[in-house]
Amino acid sequence: xxxxSIINLPNQQTARMPKNHYLNSGYGLKSWALTLxxxxxxxxxxxxxxxxxxxxxxxxxxxxxxxxxPAGDLxxxxxxxxxxxxxxxxxxxxxxxxxxxxxLGNFLIPIMIGAKDVAFPKLxxxxxYIFLIGGFFELYSIIWGGxxxxxxxxxPLSTHYVNTNxxxxxxxxxxxxxxxxxxxxxxxxxxxxxxxxxxxxxxxxLFIWSYYATAIIFILATPVIAITMVLIAMERVFGIGVFDxxxxxxxxxxxxxxxxxxxxxxxxxxxxxxxxxxEVVGCFSRKRVFGYTAVAFSSVAIAVFSFFVWAHHMFxxxxxxxxxxxFSLFSMLVxxxxxxxxxxxxxxxxxxxxxxxxxxxxxxxxIGLFTIGGLTxxxxxxxxxxxxxxxxxxxxxxxxxxxxxxxxxxxxxxLHFWWPKITGRMYPEQLxxxxxSTLFIGFNLTxxxxxxxxxxxxxxxxxxxxxxxxxxxxxxTAGASILAIGYLLPAMYFLWSLKYGAxxxxxxxxxxxxxxxxxxxxxxxxxxxIPVVDFEAYxxxxxxxxxxxxxxxxx
Amino acid sequence: xxxxxxxxxxxxEKWLGNSPLFPPEGSAMSVHVDVFFLFxxxxxxxxxxxxxxxVVTFTILYRKERHPVATQIEGSTLLEATWTLIxxxxxxxxxxxxxxxxxxxxxxxxxxxxxxxxxKQWMWKAEHPGGQHEIDALHIPIDRPVQLTMISQxxxxxFSIPAFRIKREVIPGRYSTVWFEAxxxxxxxxxxxxxxxxxxxxxxxWVYAMKPEDYRAWTQGSTSGSSLAQNGERLFAxxxxxxxxxxxxxxxxxxxxxxxxxxxxxxxxxxxxxxDAYLRRSILTPGAQVVAGHSAIMPTYQGQVSEEGVIxxxxxxxxxxxxxxxxxxxxxxxxxxxQAGTPGTVxxxxxxxxxxxxxxxxxxxxxxxxx
Ligand SMILES: [Cu+2]
Ligand SMILES: [Cu+2]
Numbered sequence: 001x002x003x004x005s006i007i008n009l010p011n012q013q014t015a016r017m018p019k020n021h022y023l024n025s026g027y028g029l030k031s032w033a034l035t036l037x038x039x040x041x042x043x044x045x046x047x048x049x050x051x052x053x054x055x056x057x058x059x060x061x062x063x064x065x066x067x068x069x070p071a072g073d074l075x076x077x078x079x080x081x082x083x084x085x086x087x088x089x090x091x092x093x094x095x096x097x098x099x100x101x102x103x104l105g106n107f108l109i110p111i112m113i114g115a116k117d118v119a120f121p122k123l124x125x126x127x128x129y130i131f132l133i134g135g136f137f138e139l140y141s142i143i144w145g146g147x148x149x150x151x152x153x154x155x156p157l158s159t160h161y162v163n164t165n166x167x168x169x170x171x172x173x174x175x176x177x178x179x180x181x182x183x184x185x186x187x188x189x190x191x192x193x194x195x196x197x198x199x200x201x202x203x204x205x206l207f208i209w210s211y212y213a214t215a216i217i218f219i220l221a222t223p224v225i226a227i228t229m230v231l232i233a234m235e236r237v238f239g240i241g242v243f244d245x246x247x248x249x250x251x252x253x254x255x256x257x258x259x260x261x262x263x264x265x266x267x268x269x270x271x272x273x274x275x276x277x278x279e280v281v282g283c284f285s286r287k288r289v290f291g292y293t294a295v296a297f298s299s300v301a302i303a304v305f306s307f308f309v310w311a312h313h314m315f316x317x318x319x320x321x322x323x324x325x326x327f328s329l330f331s332m333l334v335x336x337x338x339x340x341x342x343x344x345x346x347x348x349x350x351x352x353x354x355x356x357x358x359x360x361x362x363x364x365x366x367i368g369l370f371t372i373g374g375l376t377x378x379x380x381x382x383x384x385x386x387x388x389x390x391x392x393x394x395x396x397x398x399x400x401x402x403x404x405x406x407x408x409x410x411x412x413x414x415l416h417f418w419w420p421k422i423t424g425r426m427y428p429e430q431l432x433x434x435x436x437s438t439l440f441i442g443f444n445l446t447x448x449x450x451x452x453x454x455x456x457x458x459x460x461x462x463x464x465x466x467x468x469x470x471x472x473x474x475x476x477t478a479g480a481s482i483l484a485i486g487y488l489l490p491a492m493y494f495l496w497s498l499k500y501g502a503x504x505x506x507x508x509x510x511x512x513x514x515x516x517x518x519x520x521x522x523x524x525x526x527x528x529x530i531p532v533v534d535f536e537a538y539x540x541x542x543x544x545x546x547x548x549x550x551x552x553x554x555x
Numbered sequence: 556x557x558x559x560x561x562x563x564x565x566x567x568e569k570w571l572g573n574s575p576l577f578p579p580e581g582s583a584m585s586v587h588v589d590v591f592f593l594f595x596x597x598x599x600x601x602x603x604x605x606x607x608x609x610v611v612t613f614t615i616l617y618r619k620e621r622h623p624v625a626t627q628i629e630g631s632t633l634l635e636a637t638w639t640l641i642x643x644x645x646x647x648x649x650x651x652x653x654x655x656x657x658x659x660x661x662x663x664x665x666x667x668x669x670x671x672x673x674x675k676q677w678m679w680k681a682e683h684p685g686g687q688h689e690i691d692a693l694h695i696p697i698d699r700p701v702q703l704t705m706i707s708q709x710x711x712x713x714f715s716i717p718a719f720r721i722k723r724e725v726i727p728g729r730y731s732t733v734w735f736e737a738x739x740x741x742x743x744x745x746x747x748x749x750x751x752x753x754x755x756x757x758x759x760x761w762v763y764a765m766k767p768e769d770y771r772a773w774t775q776g777s778t779s780g781s782s783l784a785q786n787g788e789r790l791f792a793x794x795x796x797x798x799x800x801x802x803x804x805x806x807x808x809x810x811x812x813x814x815x816x817x818x819x820x821x822x823x824x825x826x827x828x829x830x831d832a833y834l835r836r837s838i839l840t841p842g843a844q845v846v847a848g849h850s851a852i853m854p855t856y857q858g859q860v861s862e863e864g865v866i867x868x869x870x871x872x873x874x875x876x877x878x879x880x881x882x883x884x885x886x887x888x889x890x891x892x893x894q895a896g897t898p899g900t901v902x903x904x905x906x907x908x909x910x911x912x913x914x915x916x917x918x919x920x921x922x923x924x925x926x
Contacts, residue, residue: 156727251726285625333646335642350613353617384652388717
């Protein structure tokens with residue numbers, strides 16, 4: 001083993017893939033379409049969400065091309081409006097929300113807690129199909145004319161003024177919402193009921209804590225967006241006056257309902273990423289995460305606080321001064337647990353033994369970008385500042401720093417980290433590092449100029465813009481093309497590695513955690529026998545002892 | 556600007572305000588917002604630097620070559636308390652400062668002159684009290700607080716002047732207000748920042764901040780012939796309001812003179828202040844708040860009067876607080892002496908119907924009414 005890496009692969013001459021594993025436990029379409037195996041369902045989700053990511057990304061690329069020039073010359077206004085609406089709807093509801101819980105969570109939660117599957121495997125499959133149906137509705141609305149309400153569906157624009165496929169788009173979100181609720185339920189029950197003997201709450205990996213918090217948000221918040229979407233559809237079809245002021249409704253009510261879901265949803269899009277961070281930073285520092293309890297409870301605190309901040313999206317909409325005060329204060333408080341986490345991850349590296357494999361590089365970029373994104377969030381939560389910044393590119397940059405810089409980095413990080421477990425093969429490490437660096441540079445070049453644009457006052461969702469903003473927009477578009485390379489590269493080498501990657505063995509990173517103690521790819525039932533947990537989480541000394549022990553035994 | 560350090564102020568005014576990476580500072584408030592922004596930026600930079608320093612230092616000191624075996628550390632309550640409480644304190648400062656600024660930006664001074672803004676897909680209409688109309692443009696005097704009373708005729712819009720650091724949602728069905736005091740003559744961007752449909756990005760215009768004398772010249776040069784209150788009076792007649800609101804004791808509707816700004820007792824015993832929003836509601840949904848001592852016989856005018864028409868009516872009812880023909884200059888302080896719209900220069904009789912831009916005539920054909 002080299003002194004700059006912890007990668008420990010079996011001898012490639014003699015190594016073989018395990019004879020039985022979940023990928024070859026059955027062949028053919030039916031074995032996948034009707035599978036109850038949480039790992040296969042995770043793969044199904046992965047393929048589906050990546051498909052949606054490609055659609056959303058394509059829309060983003062077209063938008064950035066349009067914004068190269070100040071005049072709206074590449075596409076028509078209506079087309080541009082559809083582009084950003086579809087980009088937002090797809091990326092939020094069909095990529096960011098499901099990707100981490102449904103893919104990494106499904107694959108890892110049962111293994112990490114020492115279970116054979118989730119609590120309700122059939123429900124798990126059902127929630128995948130529900131998601132798929134929701135996705136078809138969305139695809140229908142995109143292909144047959146598109147939708148141009150923005151992902152925020154602002155009333156009365158969405159209910160009375162646009163003529164696009166609002167109903168099918170809303171129904172897609174409504175249906176996909178049930179998939180979230182069922183997944184959340186499944187996770188909560190699984191984590192409560194199926195922990196292996198000895199796996200106490202405080203021996204759980206921090207990954208599980210943050211997914212638990214995510215699941216709670218899923219269950220409590222998603223019904224609200226579902227109701228809201230139904231109300232939108234009813235108002236369009238039957239003209240009931242819930243939101244329409246002409247019928248005695250209140251359009252502000254829509255804002256409350258929408259953000260009551262969509263703000264907690266923002267944390268659905270970041271909490272799982274935080275879980276990934278805890279695992280990866282610990283592993284590549286060879287250390288237990290600094291202040292385990294604080295990190296664990298900060299996840300729960302985020303989930304709780306996230307329900308009390310929604311009106312910070314409405315500071316300029318004429319909510320009363322007192323509610324503005326309360327919501328600003330709570331928004332400040334919700335930033336604290338995130339700050340705690342960032343400091344604890346950094347402190348984890350103190351006196352560690354750090355190596356710089358690809359997942360760790362992604363973790364660095366997560367920490368950096370998330371810190372910027374989080375602190376700009378504090379700027380926006382400061383009432384007086386929000387007036388100038390909201391509805392401009394500053395907000396766009398802020399949430400892309402959190403959601404793309406943070407969450408997508410975390411997803412990439414997690415995919416690289418668990419790729420050997422999922423597929424049994426390694427991705428090419430050097431290319432991985434190249435891709436991680438490309439992503440970091442491309443990301444900053446794309447979104448940093450947007451902070452400046454925002455403070456200058458450039459409004460979001462503008463098809464054409466004043467000429468003085470062009471230089472920064474060109475920079476942003478240039479960055480976006482680098483960013484695209486940063487995504488395409490992993491897509492290619494991941495595919496390549498499926499056949500040609502080095503055989504990973506059960507624990508290439510020499511990590512703790514139950515998932516690393518079983519073969520890669522895992523058996524259909526994960527464990528030959530349910531493990532008994534008599535060690536703490538992230539106990540790298542325990543792991544070192546165990547390895548030494550095995551070596552002496554064999555030797 | 557009094558309590559901002561002069562050095563900082565110079566820096567903002569002379570240097571940042573002229574930099575292409577910073578928006579111009581056109582209002583009294585923009586300097587305050589920018590100072591707060593610089594503070595927040597400092598917080599941001601310090602925060603990011605601390606985290607970066609931690610990460611970089613540890614990765615250099617404790618990379619595997621130098622530090623092959625990690626030392627296990629459980630945690631440290633003291634340290635964790637430190638990095639909980641210090642950010643908390645800093646964030647609370649941001650909160651308090653931000654809140655103070657918010658109230659300053661949104662609470663108009665009482666002596667502000669009022670301009671009405673109507674947003675509709677996809678244009679901004681400004682209605683000056685003297686009757687001047689403009690589209691996608693707003694002329695204002697500098698060194699004088701200006702309040703905008705805004706309403707949308709269709710979807711949500713948002714009225715934003717980045718150089719003044721102000722923005723407010725323009726909502727259908729209710730008035731929202733925002734105010735500013737321009738400090739430098741100039742031409743500034745005006746944007747709609749809330750996505751509002753096809754031509755959202757074309758819903759832009761210019762704000763012309765002018766020296767008071769230039770502004771006065773502009774108001775005289777671009778009058779439409781009659782003030783908002785005069786338009787309102789004609790509309791009041793043509794919609795038949797005067798058949799009930801005669802001002803006499805025996806009339807079927809209450810006397811509207813002296814109504815604006817007073818406390819009205821409603822049939823359910825509660826009181827409301829008769830402000831713009833109340834007058835608007837009384838015209839469009841009279842049944843919702845019935846005045847004590849009257850029955851709900853007033854018909855709704857929803858769908859018959861446009862938002863501009865409602866504004867005219869409201870201005871007219873406001874002007875009834877005094878005899879507006881005589882004292883109009885006093886109730887509409889926005890009007891400068893000698894300007895069109897003051898008594899004597901404009902015929903207030905219905906004969907004005909023949910003039911371009913007036914709002915009288917049939918309720919279904921004039922620009923002040925719907926369709
Ligand atoms: Cu939010
Ligand atoms: Cu707009």
